[in-house]
Amino acid sequence: MTNDSLKRLREWFKKNAVSLPWRPANLDALRDPYAVWISETMLQQTQVSTVRDYFIRWMKRFPNIESLAKADEAEVFKYWQGLGYYSRARNILKTAKNICQRKTDPETHSAGSVQAPSGMTENAKSKMIACKMPETRKELEALPGIGAYTAGAILSLAYHKREAILDGNLVRIFSRLYELDFLPTESTSTAEIYWGYAREIADSPKAYMHNEALMELGRTVCKTKSPLCESCPLNRKCRAFADKRIAEFPPTKKRTEKSWHGTVLVIESADEKILAVRGGQKFLDAQLSLPHFESQRGATIGIPAQAENYINTDDEESIKHCGTFRHSITVHKIECDILNIKLKVNAKRASTAPKYATEWIEKAKAFETFANSFSLKALKKVFLDSLTPLHSAQDDKGNGSRE
Ligand code: SF4
DSSP, X not given: OOHHHHHHHHXXXXXHOOOOTTSOSSTTSOXXXXXXHHHHHHHTTSOXXXXXXXXXXXXXXXXXXXXXXXXXXXXXXXXXXXXXOHHHHHHHXXXXXXXXXXXXXXXXXXXXXXXXXXXXXXHHHHHHHHTSOOSSHHHXXXXXXXXXXXXXXXXXXXXXXOOOOXXXXXXXXXXXXXXXXXXXXXXXXXXXXXXXXXXXXXXXXXXXXXXXXXXXXXXXXXXSSSOOGGXXXXXXXXXXXXXXXXXXXXXXXXXXXXXXXXXXXXXXXXXXXXEEEESSSSSSTTSEEOOEEEOOTTOOSSOOGGGGGTSOGGGEEEEXXXXXXXXXXXXXXXXXXXXXXXXXXXXXXXXXXXXXXXXXXXXXXXXXXXXXXXXXXXXXXXXXXXXXXXXXXXXXXXXXXOO
């Protein structure tokens, strides 16, 4: 997301942030991590309007971790009654007891990563240290009931750390902004794509505000049904909005695997450069990749008409079919023919009016320039004999990247 979009998001949030019992009036203030933890846990699968009163009652009875750790399960359940999913309440109690029982190091007065301020009495120090929420993702996620989302919320909203969160609201927004036709729950690689976008917006001193603003935007504007796109601060950059395809995102169900057959072009100029394209292709949008398009199996005789989208096909000197490769990107099972087209002209004279954004890269640097295994696989097939051993280790890095 661009800095401009993030600025508009922050401005929108400052104007539209709803008053909530767990949200201070000053949106830039550090927060009580205990209150963040309790509110975020209550909000899982429960409406904000329902949680509001439960949270107020809870905080009156259990204002801090210490008071909660001393409670018994029956009483905790009483204060949870009506929110459902009682395992959440059970885990909250377990975690409170766990935090308060952590051993304090007598030398450093620290428990885990928590440090006591100087000037406190020994008694106060041990109480404060022993009952403080941890400040690292690793420690938080080791506690019962605290997963990646809650840990990210505590770290960013309470401690203002640059930590990402990903809940249903952010998934819906990312899916629409970038037209992601898959869900993070489908595979490790699809989850990584969503978390990649979440980390991008959290890579800022204002991560706490970006995270909370997106959750609020998802709840009040980018709603599941009838989103209010005209008043959305991100509408200028939203692909689904621009393409009038909002109803298609996010996909409603886990998608089954899709087969895709295509052709990838390795186009070489007379001065030893290779044509790369950025965007407008079926896969690897916004990444530098080799030109590719959908085609029938075996439709590789002669120069394909689609090559005219990148070069002047009259400049062709030779064309060679270099085999096929298989690859997976998100839910797509890809099979591609590879065509190596050599041109009789230098790069400067080729591709005079390409349909897509193209650039010529040095052939000798091709393996270090492309950062996706889709393109690297095709290059390897073409140049295996003439350019060995060029970066063979880069081959097939799997599907963890944003491909
Ligand atoms: Fe959601 Fe519409 Fe905003 Fe896109 S423009 S993020 S679909 S509210």
